Amino acid sequence: MNIHCKSNEVPVQSIPNSERMRTLKDIFMVEFGCNPSFFARVPGRVNIIGEHIDYCGYPVLPMAIEQDILVAAGLLDEPKLCIRNVNKKYESFDVKINTFEELQIENDQNEKPNWYKYVLCGIKGALEHLNNKKSSGVQLLFDGNIPPASGLSSSSALVSAACLSFLYAQKAHLNKTEIASLCAKSERYIGTHGGGMDQAIAFLAERYSAQYITWQPLKATPVALPEDATFVVAHCLAEANKAATDDFNQRVMECRLAAKILLKVSNGDKNHKITTLREVQETLRTTLEDMVNLVHKQLPKDIYTKDEICTLLEVSEKELDSLYLSPNTKHFKEFKLKQRALHVYEEAIRVESFRKVCLEVLRDEKIRKSNGTNGSDKTYENGNGNKHKTLEILGKLMSASHESLKNLYECSHPNLDYLVDLSKKMGIHSRLTGAGWAGCIVALCPKDKTEDYIQMLKEEFYSKQCNVDKDKAKHYVFATSPNHGAVIFK
Ligand code: ADP
Ligand code: NG1
DSSP, X not given: OEXXXXXXXXXXXXXXXOHXXXXXXXXXXXXXXXXXXXXXXXXXXXXXXXXXXXXXXXXXXXXXXXXXXXXXXXXXXXXXXXXXXXXXXSOOEEEEOSOGGGOOOOOOTTSOOOTHHHHHHHXXXXXXXXXXXXXXXXXXXXXXXXXXXXXXXXXXXXXXXXXXXXXXXTTOOOBHHHHHHHHHHHHGGXXXXXXXXHHHHHHHOBTTEEEEEETTTTEEEEEEOOTTEEEEEEEOSOOOOGGGSSHHHXXXXXXXXXXXXXXXXXXXXXXXXXXXXXXXXXXXXXXXXXXXXXXXXXXXXXXXXXXXXXXXXTOOHHHHHHHHOOTTTTTOOEEOHHHHHHHHHHHHHHHHHHHHHHHHHHHHHHHHHHHTOOOOTTTOOOSSTTOOHHHHHHHHHHHHHHHHHHHTSOOOOHHHHHHHHHHHHTTOEEEEXXXXXXXXXXXXXXXXGHHHHHHHHIIXXXXXXXXXXXXXXXXXXXXXXXXXXXXXXX
């Protein structure tokens, strides 16, 4: 039940009477000797299409999943932060909190950050937002079930849960878009230059529909997914922590450099403010299709050396490092600009096509329901069983997205490719979801094939390839549907 819920604020609901909440409360009592004052829940997400384009300014299409980070929070009189995890593999950490400037989150480059540093990111961002004004310290006990480092946004759920609970403890009121933007900014303290999709869907998600997320200003528009489709997530049994390698930032920087060069060679503009591929499209007032042609024309080489980029942009290496590169990408001597920019513009086209088809399906379903008819031949192919043409169109867009991520963006993993190929043999289209380099695929499955598909993956991948028994495999492969966003329980 909602205790209070302005539509644009994070809802405050009464505490669910569940085993998990009771256990969390009991462990909180053991850890801190008192009851929690409130709880916060932030979901993970699966991105249906639109990968590695949020940080280039393009819309994406994620939905929240059932798995989440749940945190129990207590208030402290002293300015202190006590961080605990139900899972003892995640160590405890206590720290004094005075100002956000003093809260250090330095990470050794290319080392996996300690988990509590993601919590510190959320607190640092919140403190900065509050201009260091705080009324209490906090005790936080976390319990998460999002597969970590697997492209389902466990890190952002953790950062967001920390930021949300700290702000709530200080009685600060932010609307959902404000807090989503704040959490996106906060997570960058870990060192990765993400775009904001994960934090946006964490707060703006709604039950029953995916969200078409657009930027500047941040906005989420619900997109109803076809009723006869199920989205299945399958873990490839490899993990990759984004902050532990320079791969993620390298891609972000390559897109940034491609944007600078495209703008410079197209209209001689050295405008340092423009850094995203979308801003270039907007400045040139042209279509995504024209941007694809422009990339072929203006970025013809497979590899650009740092020297070549400096010459093209008329900057010194020192300027290039300080103006455009992150600390962990300054050492790179070669960059792939054509491939990355092509992926981004073509993926942005795929997102638009996917959304358009979903809108058409919805419109047809509405017409069908109001007419009491069984649908038009345009949308449904009745000749060959109940094969759904629309799902095939959407599926093909997902397959094309995977091919592009594998070949142009080079962020796949052999296990992910194996899962995608295995799915294709059964006529199911799928793609890697999230950052990649490991993690999960998301597959679009006709509802009536879902059980057979999951069964096939359990046998052919988890059992035969990875020796995982069927009971355990259910944690790695599951059907999912759009869930709601973050809540406070009190
Ligand atoms: P993702 O793609 O899931 O966001 P990242 O590589 O960005 O993956 O971040 C994963 C990291 O988040 C983990 O290595 C861990 O430090 C932290 N994390 C995720 N889930 C939890 C959890 N339940 N408890 C503690 N830390 C977690
Ligand atoms: P994951 O690693 O799946 O949570 C990351 C970025 C997103 C987006 C995707 C790729 C962060 C926190 N998340 O998501 O913004 O760029 O990769 O589409 O950086």
